[in-house]
Amino acid sequence: MIKKTVTELCAALASGETTSEALTRAYLDRIAEHNGALNAYITVCEDSAMAQAREADAQRAAGSTAPLLGIPIAHKDLFCTQGVLTTSGSKILHNFVSPYDATVVERMQAAGAVMLGKTNMDEFAMGSSNESSYYGAARNPWDLKKVPGGSSGGSAAAVAADLCAMATGTDTGGSIRQPAAFCGVTGLKPSYGRVSRWGMIAYASSLDQAGPLCKSAEDAALLLNVMAGVDNKDSTSIDLPAEDFSAKLNDSLDGLRVGLPKQYFTSELNPSIAAIIKTAVGELEALGATVVEIDLPNSELALSAYYVIAPAEASTNLSRFDGVRYGYRCEGPKDLEDLYKRSRSEGFGEEVKRRIMIGTYALSAGFYDAYYRKAQKIRRLVKDDYARAFEQVDVIIGPTTPSPAFGLASIKDSVTMYLEDIYTIALNLAGLPGMSVPAGYVDGLPIGMQIVASDFAEAKLLNVAHQFQRVTDWHTHKPALTANKEA
Amino acid sequence: MEFETVIGLEVHCQLATESKLFSGSATQFGAEPNTQANIFDLALPGTLPVLNEKAVAMAVKFGLAIGAEIGKHSVFDRKNYFYPDLPKGYQVSQLDYPTVGKGTLSITLDDGSEKIIGVTRAHMEEDAGKSLHEDYQGMSGIDLNRAGTPLLEIVSEPDLRSAKEAVAYLKKLHSIIRYLDISDAIMAQGSFRCDANVSIRPVGQTEFGTRTEIKNINSFKFVEKAINYEVRRQQELIEDGGRVVQETRLYDADKDETRSMRSKEVANDYRYFPEPDLLPIVIDDEFIEAIRAQLPELPDARAARFVGDFGLSDYDAGVLVASREMADFFETVAQRSGDAKLAANWVSQDLQALLNKNNWELSESPIQAERLADLILRIKDDTVSGKIAKTVFEAMLSDESSVDAIIEAKGLKQVTDSGALEGLVDQVIADNPDQAQQYRDGKVQVIGFLVGQCMKLSQGKANPAQINEILRNKL
Numbered sequence: 001m002i003k004k005t006v007t008e009l010c011a012a013l014a015s016g017e018t019t020s021e022a023l024t025r026a027y028l029d030r031i032a033e034h035n036g037a038l039n040a041y042i043t044v045c046e047d048s049a050m051a052q053a054r055e056a057d058a059q060r061a062a063g064s065t066a067p068l069l070g071i072p073i074a075h076k077d078l079f080c081t082q083g084v085l086t087t088s089g090s091k092i093l094h095n096f097v098s099p100y101d102a103t104v105v106e107r108m109q110a111a112g113a114v115m116l117g118k119t120n121m122d123e124f125a126m127g128s129s130n131e132s133s134y135y136g137a138a139r140n141p142w143d144l145k146k147v148p149g150g151s152s153g154g155s156a157a158a159v160a161a162d163l164c165a166m167a168t169g170t171d172t173g174g175s176i177r178q179p180a181a182f183c184g185v186t187g188l189k190p191s192y193g194r195v196s197r198w199g200m201i202a203y204a205s206s207l208d209q210a211g212p213l214c215k216s217a218e219d220a221a222l223l224l225n226v227m228a229g230v231d232n233k234d235s236t237s238i239d240l241p242a243e244d245f246s247a248k249l250n251d252s253l254d255g256l257r258v259g260l261p262k263q264y265f266t267s268e269l270n271p272s273i274a275a276i277i278k279t280a281v282g283e284l285e286a287l288g289a290t291v292v293e294i295d296l297p298n299s300e301l302a303l304s305a306y307y308v309i310a311p312a313e314a315s316t317n318l319s320r321f322d323g324v325r326y327g328y329r330c331e332g333p334k335d336l337e338d339l340y341k342r343s344r345s346e347g348f349g350e351e352v353k354r355r356i357m358i359g360t361y362a363l364s365a366g367f368y369d370a371y372y373r374k375a376q377k378i379r380r381l382v383k384d385d386y387a388r389a390f391e392q393v394d395v396i397i398g399p400t401t402p403s404p405a406f407g408l409a410s411i412k413d414s415v416t417m418y419l420e421d422i423y424t425i426a427l428n429l430a431g432l433p434g435m436s437v438p439a440g441y442v443d444g445l446p447i448g449m450q451i452v453a454s455d456f457a458e459a460k461l462l463n464v465a466h467q468f469q470r471v472t473d474w475h476t477h478k479p480a481l482t483a484n485k486e487a
Numbered sequence: 488m489e490f491e492t493v494i495g496l497e498v499h500c501q502l503a504t505e506s507k508l509f510s511g512s513a514t515q516f517g518a519e520p521n522t523q524a525n526i527f528d529l530a531l532p533g534t535l536p537v538l539n540e541k542a543v544a545m546a547v548k549f550g551l552a553i554g555a556e557i558g559k560h561s562v563f564d565r566k567n568y569f570y571p572d573l574p575k576g577y578q579v580s581q582l583d584y585p586t587v588g589k590g591t592l593s594i595t596l597d598d599g600s601e602k603i604i605g606v607t608r609a610h611m612e613e614d615a616g617k618s619l620h621e622d623y624q625g626m627s628g629i630d631l632n633r634a635g636t637p638l639l640e641i642v643s644e645p646d647l648r649s650a651k652e653a654v655a656y657l658k659k660l661h662s663i664i665r666y667l668d669i670s671d672a673i674m675a676q677g678s679f680r681c682d683a684n685v686s687i688r689p690v691g692q693t694e695f696g697t698r699t700e701i702k703n704i705n706s707f708k709f710v711e712k713a714i715n716y717e718v719r720r721q722q723e724l725i726e727d728g729g730r731v732v733q734e735t736r737l738y739d740a741d742k743d744e745t746r747s748m749r750s751k752e753v754a755n756d757y758r759y760f761p762e763p764d765l766l767p768i769v770i771d772d773e774f775i776e777a778i779r780a781q782l783p784e785l786p787d788a789r790a791a792r793f794v795g796d797f798g799l800s801d802y803d804a805g806v807l808v809a810s811r812e813m814a815d816f817f818e819t820v821a822q823r824s825g826d827a828k829l830a831a832n833w834v835s836q837d838l839q840a841l842l843n844k845n846n847w848e849l850s851e852s853p854i855q856a857e858r859l860a861d862l863i864l865r866i867k868d869d870t871v872s873g874k875i876a877k878t879v880f881e882a883m884l885s886d887e888s889s890v891d892a893i894i895e896a897k898g899l900k901q902v903t904d905s906g907a908l909e910g911l912v913d914q915v916i917a918d919n920p921d922q923a924q925q926y927r928d929g930k931v932q933v934i935g936f937l938v939g940q941c942m943k944l945s946q947g948k949a950n951p952a953q954i955n956e957i958l959r960n961k962l
Contacts, residue, residue: 080533088532100526102533199533205763234535235765313763316567319576320530324629336627340569363567363758372760 020070069112092347102199120154149179174424181448196231254288259393315359509536555590605644
């Protein structure tokens, strides 16, 4: 039962085939069995999950038809959850119990979801491997010696290993799509402004966006239905007419125009991955899609611009972690400056400190024009590239990552790590929606196909992904976890 | 060498919104520490700002009142620095695109002439909390009630040439803000704060001298004193061959001096950049016109009307319109009594003296406009003389009954019965035979003394004009 999709579980619960209590118990048991090896969860909420499950069953008996009633979910640990430890993967929040719920959490709860716990992540969502977590790296269920990707690595690993039915993640430069690709699950980064950021611990405000990690495109549509919508607590959330993202899943792809960016299919791309994506695109062609090569001339500038803008915003977003009001405070500060210096030096990890330094530098007097302002100009160019491309095509397809999941501790330098996000980062700069869906294997490790649509065209994205999943079964494959456990 | 003083003022005015600039917390003054600070004000992770539209409307209202350009696309920026009473580690302010651009206001100089002072800009920003250093024995307490309260920072051009001009500008600004009802603007409570940029230069020189910024000035009186002190200090420094260092100085009212806030000048780099959690404020013409339609009559227009409609002098009109409450009070008295001149005198002199003496706000006065008008009506219909009216005025402070009831109860009604007055006059002539004779001998000015005696005998209640006539007849 725990291997089923959310869509299937909803049917099973509705028909009485199972109960939320039984389901929740089953996931908790599986977490107990495998989380030691996977380290996907930072916090497991056993008692409250069971209580919520019983409540969901009671509500169902009372006639409730909430869309996710009784479905067990895991939240990335940067969503604030009332009364539950919320760490953002950092030591500096090792003791932070949030007094309020993020809007995403609140909406999931209102939809009847049962919260199993909080998932592991790179510290403050800064990373592509989950290795920057203060709580230890999460592992890839397909190979415990590999990283699950990041920053939403815990969520991706939990979904892949069936330690939950569905999970939330956030994506600032690829943090939903890249771990989804590495762990062989379906991940959706919505358009900027589609989902409220209230209660999401900020990394880079103008890039951060929450989305689902789950077992199918069909599930992603269900989850987006719950997560999406304007929120008067987030001024950057966008007020659009309500939309049912499940409604167009089965639209025909006949006449769909698919763009393949020539910049993505170069000699630098692993040829096995290139072949997998070409085969996947072939499936779409068989469904009636036409394929054209497109030009994204500024795509190679995106990474550099991102590594100015994101750290700049992060450097000030993280100023509030000062040891004064909550979170980690150093022992026996001798004065205010000492309190600040040591609380932050001891509380933040290396990668976070590195990005604070980069961002502080980029915003400094005398450097602002050369870095921050120039990066914003590039951002505009990147956005324009996509706008032009979408005049020609409906979706853009490419690999999610340049390689399959890499080994734990195998990447030592930051720049190599940053290059992991080469295909995902431009979307955040442009604010566009993107998905990663499983499309094959290289060396026994899952490979993701990235599908990109124009602003607020998530329905199109989900339509294409679902049709692809109707004719392929990559998304239904499961890692052989037991064997790995021995490894 | 003769020097010219150059002053520019930065005024921080707390906007009187019910809630904060970016959160729903209340903004009342004097609440228990940290009772008006919610999760956003505490900068809990994941919280986001939501702009208070009323603050924007107030800023625009101010802009229109000083004839300023309204920024149709204004942008909030983060100003980054660490301090315990700044929970987010940055203050949200406006750097390049303020809501209010260039405007002007006019001040009246001592010689009665008008001078136009330029306002460079007025931008919105959030206030910080307060650090409390007393009562915590080597630690500091943090009160975040004030954190996030909306401020309008109004920056003047360096157009002011003396401490007196600075005070006149500040008072005019204060008056306009009170008329607009956008701030309590109480200096002592910090809802109207002033920093002064002061420099001097030899007369005739066009470049500005090096300026210092004086902070912590919390009354109009101290503005004048602090600037005068600073001008003297800079002048002495230059005359002694030294030079002025650009720095921030703190005014100490107890010692009446300014002193350097830091030993060495630290160049702060605030790393301003556009606040990504907020969208730019877009203000359209419709919004601006709706606010323009709500603008009250402002002090200059009102003074002109007082001069035109009521025949007041420029000076009297200027005094009365300085505060909106006082001008409203005056207008009520003038209308109800039908005598604007008497109303102006009573309001600007007797009433003002009463308020000054007791340190009362106008609203605290036991004599409100209606009763004062009633008193003036009794002067006009000769029920009491102007002099007795002052006694009635005194009595009204402790007696809440009507003016007529007080006059009746205290027996202060003017005596106009000629029979009674004649008896009084006969008595005075009998008591003062020498003076009576002097009058008869042609020394007519002695009549004043005799009238005075009659008034004294009547305890002031006799009608002096009638007494005068009867005396002349009898002598």
